[in-house]
Amino acid sequence: MEPAKLTVVKGDITKIAADAIVNAANSSLMGGGGVDGAIHRKGGPKILDECRDIVARQGGLATGEAVITTAGKLPAKYVIHTVGPVWRGGNDGEPGLLRNCYLNSLDLANKYQVVSVAFPGISTGIYGYPKADAAKVAVETVTEHLHKLTGIREVLFVCFDEESERIYRELIPGR
Ligand code: AR6
Numbered sequence: 001m002e003p004a005k006l007t008v009v010k011g012d013i014t015k016i017a018a019d020a021i022v023n024a025a026n027s028s029l030m031g032g033g034g035v036d037g038a039i040h041r042k043g044g045p046k047i048l049d050e051c052r053d054i055v056a057r058q059g060g061l062a063t064g065e066a067v068i069t070t071a072g073k074l075p076a077k078y079v080i081h082t083v084g085p086v087w088r089g090g091n092d093g094e095p096g097l098l099r100n101c102y103l104n105s106l107d108l109a110n111k112y113q114v115v116s117v118a119f120p121g122i123s124t125g126i127y128g129y130p131k132a133d134a135a136k137v138a139v140e141t142v143t144e145h146l147h148k149l150t151g152i153r154e155v156l157f158v159c160f161d162e163e164s165e166r167i168y169r170e171l172i173p174g175r
Pocket of ligand 1: 038
């Protein structure tokens with residue numbers, strides 16, 4: 001079988017019609033700024049209702065973990081919510097925690113028979129993770145893990161700004 005495709009896209013993840021888009025949430029799962037704010041604003045209240053049910057069942061989400069909801073009014077089918085690490089200089093386990101975000105999100109996508117999944121640059125906004133370092137973790141983790149998940153055929157890295165796009169295109173030549 002052809003290996004799954006890695007694609008770099010510049011734009012707004014809320015407009016991407018992938019089977020699943022990933023949200024850079026916080027442990028409350030109750031929304032916030034950045035991409036989280038945009039997803040809840042454009043997706044409508046159904047996503048927050050489902051997040052509230054998840055929190056009622058299992059409590060808040062630990063850093064590196066992931067949960068899934070439907071996508072409300074968004075063009076995607078699912079939103080996978082994960083909590084990235086807050087950057088504290090890099091010696092506080094940040095790379096491993098960020099790696100877990102990608103691993104757990106991919107595992108959940110695979111479990112829900114998702115064929116295409118789109119990631120934002122988790123932790124690289126409000127949480128302050130340096131963009132180039134985070135992109136390296138993202139691409140390495142996805143590349144390593146994807147061959148174990150044969151259902152997923154495409155992973156999109158959605159870049160909100162030109163700097164991120166340039167970084168990802170250097171890491172994934174030709175995409
Ligand atoms: N589409 C794609 N990427 C986006 C979008 C968008 N619509 N909006 C922002 N980005 P951030 P974090 C990029 O701050 O750093 C929230 O309040 C942005 O340029 O959204 O993980 C949560 O509730 C950056 O590269 O997430 C948490 O409290 C990347 O998405 C906290 O922020 C992530 O930036 C999480 O912080």
